[in-house]
Each structure stands twice: as C-alpha cells, then as structure tokens.
Amino acid sequence: MDLNLADKVMIVTGGASGIGEAIVKRLAEEGAIPVIVDRNRDAAEMLQKALHSNGLKIHLIARELDSSECCQLTVDEILEKAGRIDGLFNNAGTNDSVSLEKGLPEQFVHSLQQNLHHYYFMAQACLPELKRNMGVIINISSKTAVTGQGGTSGYAASKGAQLALTREWAVELLKYGIRVNAIVPSEVMTPQYESWLGQNFDNPQEKRKSIEKRIPLGHRFTTPEEIADTAVFLASPRVGHITGQHIYVDGGYVHLDRALRS
Ligand SMILES: NC(=O)c1ccc[n+]([C@@H]2O[C@H](COP(=O)([O-])OP(=O)(O)OC[C@H]3O[C@@H](n4cnc5c(N)ncnc54)[C@H](O)[C@@H]3O)[C@@H](O)[C@H]2O)c1
Numbered sequence: 001m002d003l004n005l006a007d008k009v010m011i012v013t014g015g016a017s018g019i020g021e022a023i024v025k026r027l028a029e030e031g032a033i034p035v036i037v038d039r040n041r042d043a044a045e046m047l048q049k050a051l052h053s054n055g056l057k058i059h060l061i062a063r064e065l066d067s068s069e070c071c072q073l074t075v076d077e078i079l080e081k082a083g084r085i086d087g088l089f090n091n092a093g094t095n096d097s098v099s100l101e102k103g104l105p106e107q108f109v110h111s112l113q114q115n116l117h118h119y120y121f122m123a124q125a126c127l128p129e130l131k132r133n134m135g136v137i138i139n140i141s142s143k144t145a146v147t148g149q150g151g152t153s154g155y156a157a158s159k160g161a162q163l164a165l166t167r168e169w170a171v172e173l174l175k176y177g178i179r180v181n182a183i184v185p186s187e188v189m190t191p192q193y194e195s196w197l198g199q200n201f202d203n204p205q206e207k208r209k210s211i212e213k214r215i216p217l218g219h220r221f222t223t224p225e226e227i228a229d230t231a232v233f234l235a236s237p238r239v240g241h242i243t244g245q246h247i248y249v250d251g252g253y254v255h256l257d258r259a260l261r262s
Contacts, residue, residue: 003236006031009082010235011075013065013122014092016043018190019140022228023089028056030232035078037122038092039064065092066113071121075129085129087235090119091140093158095196099151111154116161123169134177136235139166140227141246143186143254163246170244179243181234186250187211189221214261217251 010027014020015036021043027034028051038044041062051058059081061074078085093115098107123137130137144152145159166182173180187193197204212219230249233239248254 001238003030003233003238005232005236008032008086008235009035009078009084010087010089011035011037011078011085011122011126012089012091013037013118015060015089016040016047018192019185019188019224019227020089020091021047022224023091023231024058025051026225026228026232027235028058032086033057033059033082035082036060037063037065037074037078065118065122068117068121068124071118072125075122075125079129084133085126085135086133087136087138088122088126088130089138089140089231089235090122090162092118093140093142093155094192095142095144095149095152095155097152098154100153101151103153108154108157112158115155115158119158119162119165123165130173130178131176136178137166137169137173137180138231138234139163139180139182140231141166141182141184143184143248143250145184147254166246167244174243179234179240181242181244182246183227183231183234184246184248184250184254185222185227186248186253187215187221188224188227190224193221215251215253216256216260220251222249222251 010032012020012024012034015024016038024034024036036044044060044062048058048060061077063074096111098111139162141162142159144156145163163182166180170180197207201207227249
C-alpha cells in the first residue's frame with residue numbers, strides 16, 4: 001500500500017535514537033522528508049549520513065528542547081531548510097525517576113519541562129503550517145500514563161497529560177482537518193530502556209527475561225520498528241478518519257487478562 005507520504009516534511013523530536021530513529025527511517029523509506037530534532041548531535045549526524053548514503057532525504061536540527069523560544073526557533077529553521085511542515089511526531093522524552101517520596105519540587109518541574117512542555121510548544125509552533133497543509137500530530141506517550149510505574153511522578157504526569165492533550169487537540173483542530181493521535185508503548189527495547197535495566201538491576205539479563213514473560217503476545221519486547229510502523233501509518237492520509245485515539249502497541253501488556261502473565 002502506498003501511504004502517500006512522498007515529499008511530506010515530518011518532524012521527529014528525539015529522532016536520533018530508539019523509537020524516534022525507527023520512525024525517521026520508516027518515513028525516509030516511504031519517500032517522506034524526516035527532520036530529526038534531537039540534543040544528541042553525534043547520533044543524529046550518524047543517522048543523517050546513513051540515510052543520505054542510501055539516497056534518502058533528511059534534515060536535522062541538533063538542539064535540546066527546553067523552552068518555547070527554542071521550539072519556535074527550531075520550527076523557523078526547519079521552514080528555511082525544508083519549506084513546509086506536514087507532520088509532527090512528538091517523541092523526545094526520558095523516564096527520569098523523580099518520585100513523590102524523594103523528589104524535589106524543582107526536579108518535578110524540570111521533568112515536566114523535559115517531557116511535556118515541548119510537546120505543546122512544538123505543536124503550537126507548527127500549527128500555522130499544519131493548518132496550511134492539513135497536517136497530523138502523533139504524540140508518543142507511555143503505559144505509565146494509565147498503569148503508573150512507581151517512583152517517576154514527573155514522567156508519568158507528562159505521559160498522562162500527552163494523552164489528555166491528544167483528545168483536546170483533536171477536538172480543537174477538527175475545523176482544520178488536522179488529525180491528532182497518540183501511541184502508547186509499554187516495553188520497547190531501546191538504548192534508553194537498556195540503560196535503565198543496566199542502572200537499576202544487578203542482573204539486567206535476568207530482569208529482562210522476567211519482563212518478557214509478562215508480555216502476553218509472544219513473550220517479547222515490542223520492537224522500535226513496530227512502534228514506528230504504526231506511528232507512520234497513522235500519519236498517512238490513507239488513515240483519514242482516525243483522530244483523538246490512543247493506540248496501544250504493546251503485545252496486549254496493558255489490557256489483556258492478567259492470568260496470561262503467569
Ligand atoms: N522504550 C520504551 O519502552 C518506552 C515505553 C513507553 C514510552 N516510551 C517513550 O518513547 C519515546 C522515545 O523513547 P526511547 O525509548 O526511544 O528513548 P531513547 O533515549 O532511546 O531516545 C530518545 C531520544 O530523545 C532525545 N531527547 C530526549 N529528550 C530530549 C529533549 N528535551 N530535547 C531534545 N532531544 C531529546 C534523546 O537525545 C534521544 O536521542 C519517549 O517519549 C518515551 O517516553 C518508550
């Protein structure tokens with residue numbers, strides 16, 4: 001199926017690694033023009049080089065997304081480079097373990113800034129272009145929004161807000177034909193996940209196996225490519241009548257019978 005994404009300019013925040021990287025690759029393969037926005041310049045440049053060497057189009061802005069001003073500057077620079085914006089994948093985020101019991105108020109606020117604020121700032125800065133091009137927004141949230149995790153209040157609050165904003169923006173932007181949807185991943189093996197396992201468990205391999213056992217479909221982690229395939233599909237004009245949805249790409253982790261986990 002042709003997803004009709006050729007030459008569509010699509011921003012992917014956090015596009016240098018993990019789920020974002022997989023979205024960038026899939027978009028490029030579909031003939032779209034992905035724009036990586038990521039603070040990790042080295043990783044972003046490596047990915048850009050790899051895609052260029054395969055003859056694929058891609059732009060990059062190496063930047064930390066930490067204020068409305070820098071998000072506006074990012075969008076202005078993308079318009080200079082690419083001339084238009086058709087879609088925004090809000091994806092950059094870090095599970096930063098700011099707990100209720102031990103977290104400091106300023107750490108909680110910083111976590112919201114790292115995980116939530118730029119979702120709003122980027123959407124707002126892109127809006128004139130999304131209106132012009134009947135664009136799309138895909139918000140990458142997390143199961144922690146609905147299940148909790150424990151010990152990560154700022155991240156969980158951000159992920160919950162992203163689901164609420166998906167519905168809110170879908171309603172507000174109906175009049176422009178802009179579709180807004182969210183993906184809810186649970187357990188996806190990415191560099192961030194690997195380092196979380198390494199930092200928090202004496203035996204990361206054993207922990208990995210115990211988590212896999214609890215994932216109903218196939219007893220395995222979701223791959224970044226499976227998240228990317230769903231996200232890119234949702235961005236396609238072929239999916240013209242889906243908006244305001246929270247799509248769980250999680251092998252049944254959140255909703256299927258708990259008895260399956262034993
Ligand atoms: N991996 C999982 O199991 C999982 C589960 C649920 C949700 N998610 C969500 O998926 C998204 C991607 O996570 P991942 O596992 O691929 O992580 P990752 O660390 O592998 O990749 C995230 C990328 O985002 C960039 N980034 C993060 N914050 C940034 C900021 N403020 N400004 C600029 N760049 C920034 C990082 O440099 C990195 O390249 C996140 O929103 C995360 O919450 C992941």
